Amino acid sequence: MLCNHKLMQKKLKEIATIFTGQTFRSKVENNPEGKVWVIQMKDLNEDYTTLSGIPHAVNFNEISNNQLLQPGDVLFLARGNNNSAFEYNFNHPAVVVSLFFVIRLETSDVLPGYLTWFLNSQITQRYLITAREGASVSSIKKSILDELTIQILDKSKQELIAGIYNLSIRERQLTKELMNEKQTLIQSLSEIL
Numbered sequence: 001m002l003c004n005h006k007l008m009q010k011k012l013k014e015i016a017t018i019f020t021g022q023t024f025r026s027k028v029e030n031n032p033e034g035k036v037w038v039i040q041m042k043d044l045n046e047d048y049t050t051l052s053g054i055p056h057a058v059n060f061n062e063i064s065n066n067q068l069l070q071p072g073d074v075l076f077l078a079r080g081n082n083n084s085a086f087e088y089n090f091n092h093p094a095v096v097v098s099l100f101f102v103i104r105l106e107t108s109d110v111l112p113g114y115l116t117w118f119l120n121s122q123i124t125q126r127y128l129i130t131a132r133e134g135a136s137v138s139s140i141k142k143s144i145l146d147e148l149t150i151q152i153l154d155k156s157k158q159e160l161i162a163g164i165y166n167l168s169i170r171e172r173q174l175t176k177e178l179m180n181e182k183q184t185l186i187q188s189l190s191e192i193l
Contacts, residue, residue, distance in 0.1 A: 007153070013146035016115075017104045020078075020142070021096035022067045028097070030056035036063055037094035041077065048077060048084035049169045055094070067095045067102075072112040074103040076119060079139040083128045085119035087112045101145060110152055113162025118150060120165075 012018065021039075028038045034057030045052040069075075069088045076085045079099045088094070089112075096102060105112060118124060127148075132138040153161070 007151055009149050009151055011146065012103070012148045012150055015105060015107045015110055015150065015152075016074075017106055018142055018145055019067075019102050019104075021098045021100040021102060022063055023098045024062075028056050028058065031058055034058045034062075035093055036060055036068070037092055038063075039069075039075070039088075039094055039096045039100070041080070041097075041099055044077075044086075045173075047169065047172060048082055049086050051090075060093075063095050069094045069096065069102065070104065072105065074105075074112050074115050074119065076101040076103055076140075076145065078142075079137055081138060083125070083132070083140050085116050087116045101140075101142060103145070109155075110150065111155065111158045111162055113166065114153070114158035115150065117161050117165040124148070 024038070028040065036058050037055040038058055039051065039055050043051050043053065043055040071089050071091060073088045074085050075088055075096055077083055077099060078101050085103070103115065105115065128140055128144070131144045132140060
């Protein structure tokens with residue numbers, strides 16, 4: 001636990017606007033002429049830390065303009081057993097489907113990378129597990145996120161934490177790539193021998 005006598009705490013609803021992703025009436029079909037990405041759960045990497053490829057695209061007339069993401073929005077997967085968050089840091093028009101909440105910070109006192117780390121931290125994730133509702137498909141209600149208390153550190157500490165967190169994500173990705181390369185090498189050796 002972080003200890004600091006100057007530690008400030010605020011509820012998430014006091015520092016951010018939280019809204020549900022775009023609702024689509026049918027399955028999202030890729031439109032090669034589309035200009036707006038539609039981020040779905042299938043578009044995330046296996047750690048739910050970023051996009052794994054290019055999402056399906058739709059035309060602007062198929063989405064609500066107030067649903068368009070901005071760089072720095074924190075995307076929170078609200079349904080299912082993995083309630084992870086990641087920062088949207090792409091300069092491409094996009095929306096998320098309604099499985100996500102979009103958390104848009106309204107203050108410069110909190111960095112998106114720090115908020116992402118905070119939401120994904122073990123302490124917050126343990127709390128969210130107890131707050132899930134639903135029998136067959138669990139979910140986190142917006143009211144739970146609204147009332148979540150965020151510990152706000154000074155910006156230099158937030159930058160440090162976000163930087164270390166991003167490095168740990170990159171390390172996991174590189175480790176997986178290395179393991180895959182080793183498997184490929186071992187497989188190719190067995191075919192040669």
